[in-house]
Amino acid sequence: MRVIIRLFFRCVRLLLTPFMLLAEKLNTPAPIERDPVEQAQVDQACQQLVMYQFSACPFCIKVRKEIARLGLTIEKRDAQHHTEHRAELEAGGGRVKVPCLRIESEHAEVQWLYESNDIIAYLQQRFENKDQATT
Numbered sequence: 001m002r003v004i005i006r007l008f009f010r011c012v013r014l015l016l017t018p019f020m021l022l023a024e025k026l027n028t029p030a031p032i033e034r035d036p037v038e039q040a041q042v043d044q045a046c047q048q049l050v051m052y053q054f055s056a057c058p059f060c061i062k063v064r065k066e067i068a069r070l071g072l073t074i075e076k077r078d079a080q081h082h083t084e085h086r087a088e089l090e091a092g093g094g095r096v097k098v099p100c101l102r103i104e105s106e107h108a109e110v111q112w113l114y115e116s117n118d119i120i121a122y123l124q125q126r127f128e129n130k131d132q133a134t135t
């Protein structure tokens, strides 16, 4: 019975995935504008960030849309199908739950931030206000 239920939900997810990705594409906001120097600083700071995600996870979609709105270039790693990325997330963060933002400080200290709302708050706090963009 559990196998059937799991199969059912897997099929629902497979059916919904293209619609969720289309809705994301249509609803992704335009990026905020920065002058080129400031954008270069932001791009540089974003090299210390990696987002672990599933493509059709609604919480990941919410974070991806905010990343787009903030004009951030953040590497995204598929923790659903890519076994190495999944293992990195589990080993580093402690669990396979997405979205998760890997934040590396300039001293190479690593923080694994879970919870979509917390990730969005972190990105807004750091990148929405240009004075804090690179700190």
Ligand SMILES: N[C@@H](CCC(=O)N[C@@H](CS)C(=O)NCC(=O)O)C(=O)O
Residues within 6 Å of the ligand: 054, 056, 057, 058, 059, 096, 097, 098, 099, 114, 115, 116, 117
């Ligand atoms: N409250 C979390 C929910 C995240 C969540 O439930 N993610 C699902 C994918 S959509 C997940 O990682 N499930 C795997 C698990 O919980 O082990 C958030 O807002 O980020």
